Amino acid sequence: MTSFSKKLRLLFFCTLICSGTVASASTLDPQAIQSPIFDAERLQLTAEYARRHYGATTAVLSKPQMIVVHFTMIPTREKSLDFFRPPRIDRQIRRDIAGGGEVNVSAHYLVDRDGSLYQVAAEDILCRHIIGFNHTAIGIENIAVDADDLTLSQLEANAALISRIVQRQASIRFLIGHHEYRDSTLPHYQLYREDDATYRFTDKVDPGPIFMTRLRTLLDDRYGIQLKK
Numbered sequence: 217m218t219s220f221s222k223k224l225r226l227l228f229f230c231t232l233i234c235s236g237t238v239a240s241a242s243t244l245d246p247q248a249i250q251s252p253i254f255d256a257e258r259l260q261l262t263a264e265y266a267r268r269h270y271g272a273t274t275a276v277l278s279k280p281q282m283i284v285v286h287f288t289m290i291p292t293r294e295k296s297l298d299f300f301r302p303p304r305i306d307r308q309i310r311r312d313i314a315g316g317g318e319v320n321v322s323a324h325y326l327v328d329r330d331g332s333l334y335q336v337a338a339e340d341i342l343c344r345h346i347i348g349f350n351h352t353a354i355g356i357e358n359i360a361v362d363a364d365d366l367t368l369s370q371l372e373a374n375a376a377l378i379s380r381i382v383q384r385q386a387s388i389r390f391l392i393g394h395h396e397y398r399d400s401t402l403p404h405y406q407l408y409r410e411d412d413a414t415y416r417f418t419d420k421v422d423p424g425p426i427f428m429t430r431l432r433t434l435l436d437d438r439y440g441i442q443l444k445k
């Protein structure tokens with residue numbers, strides 16, 4: 217082996233270790249279609265984001281304590297994936313949060329309108345989907361343009377997915393809708409962390425109180441799961 221290829225192997229090994237790219241079976245959902253979007257560049261940018269906002273040293277999401285439900289405000293899965301796939305945030309479209317770092321937004325899961333499920337990141341990778349909580353949150357995005365657009369199939373797919381995440385991740389204690397994230401009177405708020413004083417909350421309406429009430433009721437009735445807000 218030449219010294220150059222030794223260096224290359226070392227670099228590759230370091231990238232794996234430093235970024236936590238090795239997805240184990242316990243971080244992948246067996247019922248999801250795997251559609252990974254994280255490459256070495258995105259992991260590097262995520263590690264930079266984690267360092268700046270949470271004092272972390274890697275892009276690893278360790279012992280997540282909350283699940284956050286969203287909708288995309290984008291009408292189709294294809295367009296949503298196109299939006300999430302680039303490693304760097306579009307500075308024109310997301311001027312509101314572009315100052316917070318280079319890495320693009322994404323959740324871990326996408327739920328299409330017919331309830332079909334796509335996993336774009338393993339559950340041990342930090343995704344940028346909720347200011348102040350990404351260091352401890354697994355994100356689920358539903359394909360919908362507004363709250364009225366969410367379907368019964370999506371509701372049922374969210375509940376089933378959350379029941380499996382809770383089985384895999386014993387550390388999960390909270391479930392919130394993105395619209396609830398700024399409420400400092402709710403128990404999940406104890407997990408808030410933001411080291412960059414210039415980085416502020418943005419207003420969120422997704423997925424809305426009606427969907428979250430129905431989701432919490434379904435989780436309790438069908439799966440016996442109650443998670444704090």
Ligand SMILES: [Zn+2]
Nearest residue numbers: 286287394422
């Ligand atoms: Zn959201």
